[in-house]
Amino acid sequence: xxxxxxxxxxxxxxxxxxxxxxxxxxxxxxxxxxxxxxxxxxxxxxxxxxxxxxxxxxxxxxxxxxxxxxxxxxxxxxxxxxxxxxxxxxxxxxxxxxxxxxxxxxxxxxxxxxxxxxxxxxxxxxxxxxxxxxxxxxxxxxxxxxxxxxxxxxxxxxxxxxxxxxxxxxxxxxxxxxxxxxxxxxxxxxxxxxxxxxxxxxxxxxxxxx
Amino acid sequence: xxxxxxxxxxxxxxxxxxxxxxxxxxxxxxxxxxxxxxxxxxxxxxxxxxxxxxxxxxxxxxxxxxxxxxxxxxxxxxxxxxxxxxxxxxxxxxxxxxxxxxxxxxxxxxxxxxxxxxxxxxxxxxxxxxxxxxxxxxxxxxxxxxxxxxxxxxxxxxxxxxxxxxxxxxxxxxxxxxxxxxxxxxxxxxxxxxxxxxxxxxxxxxxxxxxxxxxxxxxxxxxxxxxxxxxxxxxxxxxxxxxxxxxxxxxxxxxxxxxxxxxxxxxxxxxxxxxxxxxxxxxxxxxxxxxxxxxxxxxxxxxxxxxxxxxxxxxxxxxxxxxxxxxxxxxxxx
Numbered sequence: 290x291x292x293x294x295x296x297x298x299x300x301x302x303x304x305x306x307x308x309x310x311x312x313x314x315x316x317x318x319x320x321x322x323x324x325x326x327x328x329x330x331x332x333x334x335x336x337x338x339x340x341x342x343x344x345x346x347x348x349x350x351x352x353x354x355x356x357x358x359x360x361x362x363x364x365x366x367x368x369x370x371x372x373x374x375x376x377x378x379x380x381x382x383x384x385x386x387x388x389x390x391x392x393x394x395x396x397x398x399x400x401x402x403x404x405x406x407x408x409x410x411x412x413x414x415x416x417x418x419x420x421x422x423x424x425x426x427x428x429x430x431x432x433x434x435x436x437x438x439x440x441x442x443x444x445x446x447x448x449x450x451x452x453x454x455x456x457x458x459x460x461x462x463x464x465x466x467x468x469x470x471x472x473x474x475x476x477x478x479x480x481x482x483x484x485x486x487x488x489x490x491x492x493x494x495x496x497x498x499x
Numbered sequence: 500x501x502x503x504x505x506x507x508x509x510x511x512x513x514x515x516x517x518x519x520x521x522x523x524x525x526x527x528x529x530x531x532x533x534x535x536x537x538x539x540x541x542x543x544x545x546x547x548x549x550x551x552x553x554x555x556x557x558x559x560x561x562x563x564x565x566x567x568x569x570x571x572x573x574x575x576x577x578x579x580x581x582x583x584x585x586x587x588x589x590x591x592x593x594x595x596x597x598x599x600x601x602x603x604x605x606x607x608x609x610x611x612x613x614x615x616x617x618x619x620x621x622x623x624x625x626x627x628x629x630x631x632x633x634x635x636x637x638x639x640x641x642x643x644x645x646x647x648x649x650x651x652x653x654x655x656x657x658x659x660x661x662x663x664x665x666x667x668x669x670x671x672x673x674x675x676x677x678x679x680x681x682x683x684x685x686x687x688x689x690x691x692x693x694x695x696x697x698x699x700x701x702x703x704x705x706x707x708x709x710x711x712x713x714x715x716x717x718x719x720x721x722x723x724x725x726x727x728x729x730x731x732x733x734x735x736x737x738x739x740x741x742x743x744x745x746x747x748x749x750x751x752x753x754x755x756x757x758x759x760x761x762x763x764x765x766x767x768x769x770x771x772x773x774x775x776x777x778x779x780x781x782x783x784x785x786x787x788x789x790x791x792x793x794x795x796x797x798x799x800x801x802x803x804x805x806x807x808x809x810x811x812x813x814x815x816x817x818x819x820x821x822x823x824x825x826x827x828x829x830x831x832x833x
Binding site for chain 2: 337338339340341342345361362363365384385386387389392398399400401403404405406408409452455470471472473474475476
């Protein structure tokens with residue numbers, strides 16, 4: 290199924306979401322006005338700027354591209370990426386920092402995007418699963434998933450490949466056990482762990498012993 | 500979650516100046532791994548959130564001859580991976596390395612781990628009566644309580660203390676550095692840091708609503724130390740029982756002195772097991788002594804309807820933590 294192949298004169302759900310986001314941004318002048326107002330909290334020392342509760346502009350880098358987004362302070366990085374910036378590799382599943390489907394790298398370290406506020410990502414370098422393909426060439430980590438058939442429904446896969454990629458970027462020659470430790474924070478409810486182990490052993494250039 | 504005004508101060512003094520004299524309307528944000536989940540469940544509904552992530556002074560680890568200072572904003576991953584901390588304080592670093600998964604360890608901080616709210620499912624469910632949310636009864640005492648406290652005497656709220664770093668820090672004699680309004684600084688023994696809450700105006704610690712933890716200081720005394728956790732899941736969960744121990748000597752047949760055995764996840768606060776300390780003090784650590792310490796540790800336990808099994812787990816965890824700290828073979832690892 291490919292959304293782009295569908296002839297479409299109606300606005301797609303995604304276009305609608307983007308348009309709605311823009312509308313939210315234009316009403317956020319109220320919120321931005323708060324930013325410019327003198328900070329009320331001045332007690333001993335420099336004032337600390339009050340941000341929000343209306344929309345505030347946040348700028349960060351996603352997969353090498355600088356982006357700006359206007360969001361309320363309560364919007365998580367995950368929702369900013371998916372609903373405002375159309376970066377949908379990271380998935381919203383538990384939304385409580387447990388399942389790992391929303392895993393992204395920030396400055397090279399894996400985090401749960403559902404559990405970080407978008408305003409906290411100001412100025413950061415964010416990488417999602419979308420960064421693991423270049424010129425139609427899959428990175429070796431997701432390629433190993435394909436070769437080992439290490440997915441079923443696939444919803445957790447973007448989180449798993451980002452978490453696994455982070456292990457290999459931090460350690461060029463990890464043991465399979467070290468790679469598995471790097472996946473402690475991800476869950477696959479289809480239970481494709483055995484195929485993932487095959488992918489891990491292939492990436493570590495080791496034979497899986499029985 | 501309810502929307503809020505967000506502040507990102509760059510100094511601890513600024514952060515304190517933004518706090519209020521009551522709990523609830525202003526919350527501190529560090530890694531966010533606890534606060535955001537509480538906000539999404541409408542358990543925390545702050546109108547203001549003060550982020551501590553812009554304060555560089557909270558991010559340092561200083562290893563000195565006399566003591567080690569760890570800033571409250573240091574992540575769990577940095578604690579778990581720090582070579583000097585691993586050498587000096589395995590009770591702390593092994594616990595840090597067992598928290599959550601890599602994502603949680605990259606986000607969560609020392610200060611957040613000490614100040615996190617408890618994991619009681621009734622507390623975290625907005626529809627259940629809960630003393631800590633202003634309800635008139637504790638749902639856990641008569642309800643589903645298999646993960647709750649077993650030391651319940653005199654407690655109206657039977658949460659299990661959630662921090663796994665506190666346990667080792669108490670055993671090691673660490674202190675918390677606290678900053679309040681008007682630049683008022685105080686030092687609290689970690690052993691006195693925690694509080695058994697009974698109502699909505701209490702937290703699981705003894706800080707005032709307008710104070711913050713800026714860091715922890717651990718004395719360097721060459722103590723042998725270790726922590727042991729009994730877990731249902733190897734990752735992404737809290738242990739069912741955790742024990743940390745520290746003592747001088749106690750290896751190669753030498754007597755152990757200054758013994759501190761601390762239990763966590765078994766009472767509303769971490770508790771020092773005085774009876775177990777006495778069972779080991781001035782003795783060489785043998786299998787028999789470790790077993791006796793475990794039995795002494797559970798004296799006075801009053802489990803709830805579903806968690807009697809934790810009594811046995813404490814006995815075993817005490818024995819295993821002592822075994823690790825004494826450098827004896829880990830007989831349970833095949």
